[in-house]
Amino acid sequence: MDPSPHPLSQFVLKMHSRCDLACDHCYVFEHADQSWRGRPVVISDELLDLTARRIAEHARTHRLDTVHVVLHGGEPLLAGRNRLRRAAQNLSTALSGVSALDLRIHTNGVTLDEQYCELFAEYDIKVGVSLDGDRAANDLHRRYRNGRSSHTRVLRAIELLSGPRYRHLFAGLLCTVDLRNDPVTVYDALAELAPPRIDFLLPHATWDEPPPRPDASATPYGDWLLRVHDRWTAAGRPMGVRVLDSVLRTLRGASSLTESLGLAPVELAVIETDGALEQADSLKTAYDGAPGTGLHVAVNSLDEMAAHPGVTARQQGLDGLCETCRNCSVVRSCGGGLYAHRYRSEGGTGEFMNPSVYCADLKQLITGIRDREDRRTPMPHLPLDDVHLAEIAAGFGGADAVDRLARHELTVNRELLAAVWHESPHDETGTAAWETLAVLDTEAPESVDAVLAHPYLRPWAQRVLRGDREAGPIAMRGVAELAAAALLRSGQAGGVTVPTHLGVLRLPTLGALVVDGATQAQVTSVSDESFHVRVEGREHTVGLKSAADPAWWARHRFELPGWAVALEDTDPWRDAHGYPVRDRLSAAAVESWHRDLAAAWEWIRRELPDYAPGLAAGLSVVTPLRESTAGADISSAARDAFGAVGIARPGTPQTLACLLVHEFQHVKLGAVLDVADLYDPTCERLFYAPWRPDPRPLEGLLQGTYAHIAVVDYWRARRRTAPGAEARDAEVRFARWREQTAEAVDTLIGSGALTDLGMRFVTAMGETVANRLTEPVDADALLSARRTAADHKVRAAGLD
The missing domain is CATH 3.20.20.70 (Aldolase class I)
Structure with missing residues (x-):
């Protein structure tokens, strides 16, 4: 620590x-x-x-x-x-x-009016409003001093924020839980207002002043929130619910969205x-x-x-919690609960080294959501319902839609791993590792899922299944690496013997240990913070997040607001993006990446908010690529590495933001194509693509068109935010790409090779682009954009 x-x-x-x-x-x-x-x-x-x-x-x-x-x-x-x-x-x-x-x-919204909203629009001030549900629920607490209801005035404020003029300022609603209110009625009343997010807060209480618990129920607040969860899920999770999203994120190993859950400082x-x-x-x-x-x-x-x-x-993370919390199975999601809720007076001084007064409720909520998620099964044939498919087809896709794709991709990875095991010769080391993995899959499935969701599992598995000359050694080494990483993530006691390669012990999702000429290593779990590695008589004690041992190359993982992302510079299978990858980064390079990713992510959240939730849910890895000697921007998404993109660090965070949303479009569409037939695969025709000098097959045109929806929106945002001449350039690019992307949509629709589902999908893409075509653009910029587009088409025709 x-x-x-x-x-x-x-x-x-x-x-x-x-x-x-x-x-x-x-x-x-x-x-x-x-x-x-x-x-x-x-x-x-x-x-x-x-x-x-x-x-x-x-x-x-x-x-x-x-x-x-x-x-x-x-x-x-x-x-x-x-x-x-x-x-x-x-x-x-x-x-x-x-x-x-x-x-x-x-x-509280009671005096909010258009003049305040104009001020907030001028300075881009986001507005959150307190509301406890319908009138009956709200009036239990939120009244004027004379007892008069505030409900009507608050609804008037929310109506103002929900209109098209100020909708971009609306941050969401905050609701304090009261057990006297029916949770479904409260949720429905809030959801009917279509807020971008709802915050449900537990009423502040301590061990000295505990919260009311009618009928002596041990977990009434957890049960109340679980009923909200079930209603929210049945409705398709139409907006963010911070406490529920935080539980779901922490169960996946990501960061919480609230200080009342998780271990983030x-x-x-x-x-x-x-x-x-x-x-x-x-x-x-x-x-x-x-x-x-x-x-x-x-x-x-x-x-x-x-x-x-x-x-x-x-x-202090775990170190700042009492022993009861540290030994709890859900501590990484709960984090001990809100600090204030741990208070119990002792001798007149404050004492916070206790579990939360809501301890049982939080455990009920977390385990209840975990069990419900485990029971959720993919829909037959397509893991996306019509609502989520429409979200993604429009070019976006919220957290739940992308999460469904991620869960399907995890299923594919599991099937590939099973195929590797059944089709490869087993040695003693591989068999023991497989047995460890099988036990962990029962006792610590979240840890196994976290490792098997690693984007570069599939490139490894595909090479094994192609029957490469070294397929047998690669297969058993990979199984042992996966088992060791899952064991270490679980925090359970045990050990795994792992073959090494080229002097490196690889632990997917965690990092790598340089072991020089050793051919295998014995990995022993000590705790969920450290482990031992014995190599030819030498022993390393390694902290998972520590750089104290220079032989340990810890994975660089950044907890940004609402997004957990790792820089991958140790995995040998990361070389899947069609460009040379960077070797292990220096500390200075890591810090530069961290700074630029944080700034790019903040820019995406602020300027491209429709893309942010899906990206945070589905993009977990950025692999640094070598920079171009010509200074060109380089980025790539590998078709078979869901959750990762490769990028050579560009010159500005804004350009990095563009590359991130652009490449994640490819990641999303690749996952959709894994589960849905959008076009006839026998189509062999090539088509003009406005962003390429060479004609493209139908899937290539589909991928490029989908990715360019994000490019259009990037330049749309840049023309609004860039200074001076940069804004002029952005307007030209916005004008060009919206027209050429619309042209590409028309080409796809006219190809005659789309399935019925593909036609629906591409039509939705076209509707998003058509909305951009209605926005006014400076006449000179439009003329310049059309000249550039025409020149490109002439040059492409000359190469055909």
Whole structure:
């Protein structure tokens, strides 16, 4: 565990310390901490200026790619438009050229109007709104001081945010669970409003003040959320539900989307209206003064805040949990629950080394979702229903649609592994490894799935099944490598003998160990953090995430907001992209990749939000390729490596964003083609492709056309965001690619070789492109684009 504090990247800025509602479950006003009473009602302009400078200073020092700020309260709208504008302006100015700014506001919505929305549109401030369900559910808590309902006014605010003018600002709804409300009724009321995301929050409680549990039920909150899960799933998971998505992600080994689940470090600070630097507001439920640090934005740096014991205590992962939590089977999903919910007073001092007061509920929720996911089976013939297929055909595809493709690809990998085993000669080492893998598949299936979903399993299996000269040794070595990696991921005790190759012990999804001339190694699991490797009398003790042993090449894995991605520079089967791959990266190169991936991902989330959920669900590996000596951008998606793309690191994060979404289009479509017949495979004709000098077979044209939907949208976004001459160039490219992609769609439809399903699929592609054709473009840019397109067609005809 790295003992140094993590830099802070998330800030809650208190704009106003009072509220126009009197919600009786509010942790700010109604719980143990009452510090709000002595604070200024509104934050001053001077503190806003200073806070922006402090945040920018911290971001510059730590080279943060993105800073996340939530304007909060009390009720932040009570601060008024002028003060909110000043906050947004100061933050935008201070962070310009330093970090991207993700600016949000959380409001009860009762005073939200068009003037506020215009201000939020000007500064791209995303808006989250609190609503607890239908009127009856909402009125249990969210009322004015005179008892009057707030429901009608909140619905008016949501209607405003849901309209086409401000829809891009709508971040979602926040709902606090109340067991008196029927979960299905609450979910249906919220879902009817079509929010982009719903947050269900457990009511803040501690062991001193436990939550109500009617009928003495041990898991009423877990059961309540499971009923929401079932309703959400039956409806096709039409929007994100943060707590449920977080459980699903952590069960797959990815990062959580909320601080209340998972083991990721918390990197949050609160700036109060008097400039006090505090910990998370949820701590107000523990005891009076619990969030306090004694620090102040006018006196202390944010580095000092990051080093505060109360902050670092929430950055220790497993080491920061009590023994009960550390030994729990679902700890990697639960993460001990929300820090404040672990509080139990001892001798008048705060004590957080306990399980969550919702421990049983969280375990019920996590195991319930896990068991339901295990029982979900692919649909006959096609693992996508009509809704999900339509999402992907349009060029996008949400997390659930892509997850269905991923689960099918995992099934294919399992079938290929079984074929390798049955068709290859077995040796003693391979047999023992296979038996270990079989046992783990029963006792720790998530660990086996995580390894078998590795994108480069299929290239290895296909080479074995092609009967290459070394197929036998490759087969048994690969089985042993997979078994050892699954064993280490499971944390179970045991050992696997693994043949090595060219002086390297390969552990898929984990990394590689340099063993020089040894031909095999004995891998022994010690814990879920480290393992032993014995090689010809030498023994290595290796930390899975540690670079302490120079012989251990740990996989580079980055936890970005909402996306976990690995740089793959150790797997020998990564050479599947048609271009030379980079050798093991230097620490400086890894840091450059990390920085650029984070910035590219933030750009995708902000400018191409329709592509982000699917990419996060399905793209887990980026393989660095060697850069072109001519300076050209290089990227590739291997048809048989679902979940991976190969990219030579380009010059800017924006270009990297383009390459990521472009190549992931190929990944998605490749998976669709694994399960659906979209065209007649006997078609041998070649077709003009506007992006290639040579004519293409039908599948090649289909792949290129689908990928260029994302290219069109990339240039659509760039013309809006790029400076000066770059914006002009982007407009020309947008004009060119939308017309030529529309032409390619027409070519596909007119080919006569599409199946009925293929015709539906390509027609949906065409509808997305047609929507782009309606957008106005500068006449000169359009003329330039058409000249370039015509020149390309003439040159391509000359080569034909």
